Amino acid sequence: SSELTQDPAVSVASGQTVTITCLGDSVRRHYVSWYQQKSRQAPVVIIFGENTRPSGIPDRFSGSSSGDTASLTITGAQAEDEADYYCYLRDTDSKQGVFGGGTQLTVL
Amino acid sequence: QVQLQESGPGLVKPSQTLSLTCTVSGGSVSSGGDYWTWIRQRPGKGLEWIGSIYHTGSTSSDPSLRSRVSISVDTSENQFSLRLNSVIVADTAVYYCARDRRYYNPLTGEATTYIDSWGQGILVTVSS
Numbered sequence: 001s002s003e004l005t006q007d008p009a010v011s012v013a014s015g016q017t018v019t020i021t022c023l024g025d026s027v028r029r030h031y032v033s034w035y036q037q038k039s040r041q042a043p044v045v046i047i048f049g050e051n052t053r054p055s056g057i058p059d060r061f062s063g064s065s066s067g068d069t070a071s072l073t074i075t076g077a078q079a080e081d082e083a084d085y086y087c088y089l090r091d092t093d094s095k096q097g098v099f100g101g102g103t104q105l106t107v108l
Numbered sequence: 109q110v111q112l113q114e115s116g117p118g119l120v121k122p123s124q125t126l127s128l129t130c131t132v133s134g135g136s137v138s139s140g141g142d143y144w145t146w147i148r149q150r151p152g153k154g155l156e157w158i159g160s161i162y163h164t165g166s167t168s169s170d171p172s173l174r175s176r177v178s179i180s181v182d183t184s185e186n187q188f189s190l191r192l193n194s195v196i197v198a199d200t201a202v203y204y205c206a207r208d209r210r211y212y213n214p215l216t217g218e219a220t221t222y223i224d225s226w227g228q229g230i231l232v233t234v235s236s
Contacts, residue, residue: 031220035155042204042229043155048222049211086155090143090208090221095168097145097157097208 022087130205
């Protein structure tokens with residue numbers, strides 16, 4: 001199955017650490033990438049590969065994976081991190097892309 | 109940095125065909141390693157992968173849409189296109205075109221893809 005499951009909503013106090021997870025059988029065989037979407041703008045990639053941040057993405061964002069679960073961690077969340085976060089992978093077996101359902105992050 | 113721009117009608121009647129074009133600049137739809145991709149986002153909902161085309165012309169699409177979706181590429185215009193047949197109100201969405209880029213790290217052996225470029229999105233409303 002290529003389905004990816006995310007918690008619909010997560011909250012974190014400003015300055016604290018939060019982890020957003022992405023669960024799916026395909027995660028065992030493929031790297032997940034993570035996207036931030038603010039106010040219905042086009043999404044922006046923040047993590048890809050094992051744990052690579054594109055230029056300009058703060059180092060408080062990091063990614064990891066274990067078994068069927070990929071995780072995005074924000075260490076020291078800031079108000080500007082309030083956004084929707086999506087995981088994504090392209091399953092080379094099925095040749096299909098799939099997004100997680102998205103997690104709405106609230107920074108308190 | 110590659111740039112993508114969607115174009116097409118913003119209003120389509122039910123049962124008709126939705127047709128969108130994505131114009132690519134700063135990169136080539138003929139280059140190897142890139143999947144030229146369509147994604148949509150229905151109002152208040154998450155991102156939904158529709159399908160993609162590789163530089164060889166090979167296409168793939170979401171099983172739930174496969175019978176209605178066609179993706180093609182025009183290398184002379186550096187564009188790729190989406191056609192969605194027999195649209196219904198539930199096809200109302202912001203449609204994005206994007207580049208899903210292959211990535212390989214020879215040091216670690218990582219091989220994956222990630223979406224590095226997106227169009228701004230175009231709202232298509234299905235309504236009579």
